[in-house]
Amino acid sequence: MSNNTTDTAGLNPAQLQAVQHLDGPLLVLAGAGTGKTRVLTHRVARILEQTSTPAYRILCVTFTNKAAREMRERIASLAADAAEGLWLGTFHSLAVRVLRKHASSAELGIDTNFLIVDSDDQHRLVRQILQEMHLDPKEVRPGKILPFIHGWKDRALEPERVPPEERRELNGLAVDVYERYQRRLQAMNGCDFGDLLLYNIKLFAHNPEVLQHYQQRFRYILVDEYQDTNMIQNLWLSLLAHQHRQLCCVGDDDQSIYGWRGAEIRNILEFQQRFTEAKVIKLEENYRSSQNILDGAAGVIAHNSDRLGKDLVATRGAGAAIGLAGFRDSRAEASAICDTIIKRHFQGLAYSAQAILIRAGHVSQMLETSLAAMRIPYRMYGGLRFYEREEIRDAVAYLRLIHRSEDDLAFERIINKPTRGIGATSQNKVRQYAESNGVSRMNAVQVMLEDQVLTGRAAAAFESFLALHRGWQERKEVLSGADLLHEVLQGAGVFDFWRASSKLEAETKLENLGELQSALAEFPSLEAFLEHVALVMDDDRTSTKDSVTIMTIHAAKGLEFDYVFLPAWEEGIFPNPRSVDEDDSKSLEEERRLAYVAMTRAKTRLDISFARERLMHGQVKATGPSRFLREIPESALETPLAKIFEKMAAGWAYGSSGYKTPRTATATETTLLRTNTPAVRNVTHGGTMGQRVQHARFGMGTITGLESQYYVIEFDEHGQKTISVDFITLLQT
DNA sequence: AGTGTCAGGATTTTT
DNA sequence: TCCTGACACT
Numbered sequence: 001m002s003n004n005t006t007d008t009a010g011l012n013p014a015q016l017q018a019v020q021h022l023d024g025p026l027l028v029l030a031g032a033g034t035g036k037t038r039v040l041t042h043r044v045a046r047i048l049e050q051t052s053t054p055a056y057r058i059l060c061v062t063f064t065n066k067a068a069r070e071m072r073e074r075i076a077s078l079a080a081d082a083a084e085g086l087w088l089g090t091f092h093s094l095a096v097r098v099l100r101k102h103a104s105s106a107e108l109g110i111d112t113n114f115l116i117v118d119s120d121d122q123h124r125l126v127r128q129i130l131q132e133m134h135l136d137p138k139e140v141r142p143g144k145i146l147p148f149i150h151g152w153k154d155r156a157l158e159p160e161r162v163p164p165e166e167r168r169e170l171n172g173l174a175v176d177v178y179e180r181y182q183r184r185l186q187a188m189n190g191c192d193f194g195d196l197l198l199y200n201i202k203l204f205a206h207n208p209e210v211l212q213h214y215q216q217r218f219r220y221i222l223v224d225e226y227q228d229t230n231m232i233q234n235l236w237l238s239l240l241a242h243q244h245r246q247l248c249c250v251g252d253d254d255q256s257i258y259g260w261r262g263a264e265i266r267n268i269l270e271f272q273q274r275f276t277e278a279k280v281i282k283l284e285e286n287y288r289s290s291q292n293i294l295d296g297a298a299g300v301i302a303h304n305s306d307r308l309g310k311d312l313v314a315t316r317g318a319g320a321a322i323g324l325a326g327f328r329d330s331r332a333e334a335s336a337i338c339d340t341i342i343k344r345h346f347q348g349l350a351y352s353a354q355a356i357l358i359r360a361g362h363v364s365q366m367l368e369t370s371l372a373a374m375r376i377p378y379r380m381y382g383g384l385r386f387y388e389r390e391e392i393r394d395a396v397a398y399l400r401l402i403h404r405s406e407d408d409l410a411f412e413r414i415i416n417k418p419t420r421g422i423g424a425t426s427q428n429k430v431r432q433y434a435e436s437n438g439v440s441r442m443n444a445v446q447v448m449l450e451d452q453v454l455t456g457r458a459a460a461a462f463e464s465f466l467a468l469h470r471g472w473q474e475r476k477e478v479l480s481g482a483d484l485l486h487e488v489l490q491g492a493g494v495f496d497f498w499r500a501s502s503k504l505e506a507e508t509k510l511e512n513l514g515e516l517q518s519a520l521a522e523f524p525s526l527e528a529f530l531e532h533v534a535l536v537m538d539d540d541r542t543s544t545k546d547s548v549t550i551m552t553i554h555a556a557k558g559l560e561f562d563y564v565f566l567p568a569w570e571e572g573i574f575p576n577p578r579s580v581d582e583d584d585s586k587s588l589e590e591e592r593r594l595a596y597v598a599m600t601r602a603k604t605r606l607d608i609s610f611a612r613e614r615l616m617h618g619q620v621k622a623t624g625p626s627r628f629l630r631e632i633p634e635s636a637l638e639t640p641l642a643k644i645f646e647k648m649a650a651g652w653a654y655g656s657s658g659y660k661t662p663r664t665a666t667a668t669e670t671t672l673l674r675t676n677t678p679a680v681r682n683v684t685h686g687g688t689m690g691q692r693v694q695h696a697r698f699g700m701g702t703i704t705g706l707e708s709q710y711y712v713i714e715f716d717e718h719g720q721k722t723i724s725v726d727f728i729t730l731l732q733t
Numbered sequence: 734a735g736t737g738t739c740a741g742g743a744t745t746t747t748t
Numbered sequence: 749t750c751c752t753g754a755c756a757c758t
Contacts, residue, residue, distance in 0.1 A: 092748045193748045360744050554745050618749025
């Protein structure tokens with residue numbers, strides 16, 4: 001093995017230290033743009049280089065498939081024989097790997113041939129269960145129950161261990177559904193995403209020898225984006241690291257923005273308490289952003305109390321001050337941003353160097369309208385991903401059913417899609433038969449046809465479907481995946497269905513199906529492909545065309561752009577009102593971290609803006625500037641906030657350079673504004689104490705309290721309620 | 734089975 | 749305002 005595979009050139013002393021320290025637990029605390037992943041990959045290469053063979057000595061865990069792919073490539077280029085001793089992947093993909101080997105040896109209720117149930121299937125399952133329990137779908141929807149189940153699984157809680165106070169939520173309903181849901185999953189040999197890790201933990205608990213085996217195998221464990229781990233992932237890590245205690249976690253507590261889906265920031269904050277011998281290395285030299293941008297972000301994040309603390313220093317110098325701009329309304333904001341984008345483009349800057357990052361999806365509407373009107377090419381991320389699209393999911397379901405005819409969820413998805421005369425009644429019959437006999441749906445259909453339980457039209461329809469299925473199973477052996485898919489879509493009438501469809505998107509859908517065929521061609525087997533799909537909700541392949549990026553801040557984490565726009569920094573949008581209202585400061589702190597993440601995406605120039613009125617849900621809503629704006633140190637700003645207020649008060653839509661866009665409101669907006677603007681106004685909406693209001697469901701009432709985004713209203717017939725301003729119509733006095 | 738109508742809701746989103 | 753899901757009607 002060559003002795004300079006870990007080329008340390010380009011690593012600063014702190015990074016070098018993080019790479020070379022190879023003894024005991026280590027926490028690498030690194031801010032945005034300090035080269036975390038780079039350090040981690042160098043460290044892996046260093047271990048590979050220093051410790052010769054036995055295979056499987058390193059376990060390297062990342063959070064997303066994208067990150068895993070990136071790391072794999074980097075490591076491969078650093079260390080020639082990386083593939084040999086290394087397990088690298090996401091928590092879930094590695095958990096699958098373990099279960100595929102050992103699931104049968106423990107009493108988990110599944111065997112090694114288990115199928116992975118994705119979120120769409122989870123929804124469908126829960127919906128069925130709720131129906132069986134005769135619950136009013138208006139009152140209880142899967143979306144109400146599933147977050148509980150996910151939350152519990154993320155904390156390694158099985159139904160019977162859910163603590164009493166949480167059982168009481170929804171009157172214990174969620175627990176009941178959880179139990180039924182779990183039984184259903186096991187009956188079909190299925191595992192949802194939460195189960196993958198939960199079963200690993202159970203497996204380790206019931207089979208200590210399996211745990212020991214992996215504890216011995218993985219001498220070194222490395223984790224990227226540690227601040228995003230949830231309780232069960234952390235438990236999994238702790239178990240595996242128990243013997244060698246060579247756990248290296250890399251992360252930034254200030255970038256923990258996934259608390260709402262179970263990430264546990266305490267994992268990183270309390271690392272040193274759990275590993276008292278741990279060494280902490282802070283990486284504070286920032287290669288991405290200018291000092292002004294860092295100072296601005298640091299000023300904001302300093303208002304959080306739950307943090308370990310870092311001082312980032314830019315290697316790139318002071319750079320431009322942060323642009324701040326206020327506008328009369330969202331339209332003016334959008335067109336000013338577009339003007340600036342075009343101006344910079346004419347100065348030679350690529351569109352792809354500019355990005356607009358937003359807090360919530362709906363903010364993009366106005367921006368998209370403006371971009372389109374000005375013919376600026378743009379890409380919107382965060383819509384439906386490739387593998388989540390209806391036509392793709394259907395096609396994949398066909399393949400799943402061909403691969404494993406016991407895949408009941410796939411069966412249910414496509415048995416009557418496109419319609420082939422198998423209605424709800426026949427499907428229910430099959431389902432009941434299958435469940436009471438403990439066989440798969442496909443199996444049930446066969447038997448029911450033989451026994452003539454199914455007759456007439458339905459029987460004929462099932463017959464021809466079975467014939468198709470049989471044919472496909474034979475063809476599977478001789479055809480490539482892509483060809484098989486083509487034949488299936490043809491035979492099942494999917495192509496015909498979309499060709500005949502009058503829907504606008506029909507053509508795109510056909511194109512997508514073509515894309516799926518080429519995706520299939522990249523996999524060695526149908527099985528490999530299906531496993532990939534189950535685990536990966538693939539990020540859309542980036543197009544080569546030069547275009548501006550619009551994405552949510554969440555989606556932008558880990559990315560960087562030269563020029564970044566952050567519109568709609570307004571109370572009511574950012575921070576999101578739901579986070580503000582919760583009594584603890586936790587969610588507000590997460591919003592603040594989100595602001596920090598957003599700001600630190602910019603390398604060269606950052607432009608933050610707000611509007612006083614925003615077109616939302618088809619209504620004009622008055623908004624105030626975000627509290628985060630006041631937290632940005634004035635020294636980092638091009639124009640102080642106070643000055644912007646002055647100019648705005650003087651009737652100007654004003655901002656810093658490139659943002660002077662006087663405008664007049666459209667006729668409709670003016671009318672709406674007038675009706676919504678009484679003398680003494682609630683800053684965010686326009687209501688006053690004592691004002692009469694109307695609500696779609698609760699009727700007439702009187703405002704008795706004003707809060708940031710809510711009114712307290714005494715309704716004439718429904719008593720006192722606190723209601724979001726969005727749903728209130730103010731009446732003229 | 735497919736289309737039309739009405740009510741209710743409207744952060745963030747990976748595996 | 750615009751999307752989704754439930755239900756009723758043809």
